[in-house]
Amino acid sequence: MPMQAHEIETLIKKAFPDAQITIEDLRGDGDHYSCMVVSAAFAGKSRVQQHQMVYQALDGRMGGELHALALQTRAP
Amino acid sequence: MMLEDRIKEKIGHNIASDEVVLFMKGTPVFPQCGFSAAVVGVLSHLGIKFSGVNVLEDDEIREGIKTYSDWPTIPQLYVKGEFIGGCDIVREMYETGELMEMFNTHGINVNPQPMQG
Numbered sequence: 001m002p003m004q005a006h007e008i009e010t011l012i013k014k015a016f017p018d019a020q021i022t023i024e025d026l027r028g029d030g031d032h033y034s035c036m037v038v039s040a041a042f043a044g045k046s047r048v049q050q051h052q053m054v055y056q057a058l059d060g061r062m063g064g065e066l067h068a069l070a071l072q073t074r075a076p
Numbered sequence: 077m078m079l080e081d082r083i084k085e086k087i088g089h090n091i092a093s094d095e096v097v098l099f100m101k102g103t104p105v106f107p108q109c110g111f112s113a114a115v116v117g118v119l120s121h122l123g124i125k126f127s128g129v130n131v132l133e134d135d136e137i138r139e140g141i142k143t144y145s146d147w148p149t150i151p152q153l154y155v156k157g158e159f160i161g162g163c164d165i166v167r168e169m170y171e172t173g174e175l176m177e178m179f180n181t182h183g184i185n186v187n188p189q190p191m192q193g
Contacts, residue, residue: 047165055148063148071164
């Protein structure tokens with residue numbers, strides 16, 4: 001089952017309440033998204049750590065029901 | 077999730093087998109996934125010599141590498157034993173020039189190829 005953009009946003013928002021989140025459905029198929037997350041929680045973290053934090057927020061969905069999420073993260 | 081020692085050793089052995097190792101779907105010559113192909117493209121464009129590990133040929137590695145790196149997706153790039161990231165990070169680092177810098181810092185030969193076509 002593909003995930004809806006708002007479900008992705010809700011999960012990320014739960015983990016990073018301050019986050020500015022921009023999600024784009026790249027093909028309009030509910031399966032290939034790009035996502036930009038800007039949160040103060042990322043300050044001082046490496047890119048790998050930042051992405052790991054988002055993947056944790058997605059609670060195992062990444063690589064499973066969430067097939068393709070091109071992720072960009074940064075601190076404000 | 078715990079990773080069996082045997083699988084952990086196997087993955088560690090793969091990572092140590094070359095300075096630059098890409099866990100990917102398919103082979104460098106014939107990538108079988110767009111994200112793997114994108115990283116192969118970047119590495120090739122920079123003229124980086126690397127070894128590909130085809131996770132489609134080994135389910136233990138395919139699942140194990142995700143736990144090993146704490147990273148849910150393939151491809152995964154390792155440089156001198158250090159996890160660099162997946163497709164998005166490699167692409168972003170390439171665009172900002174950080175990727176080239178990282179290879180230089182690690183003493184790995186970068187030999188940018190002219191764009192084809």
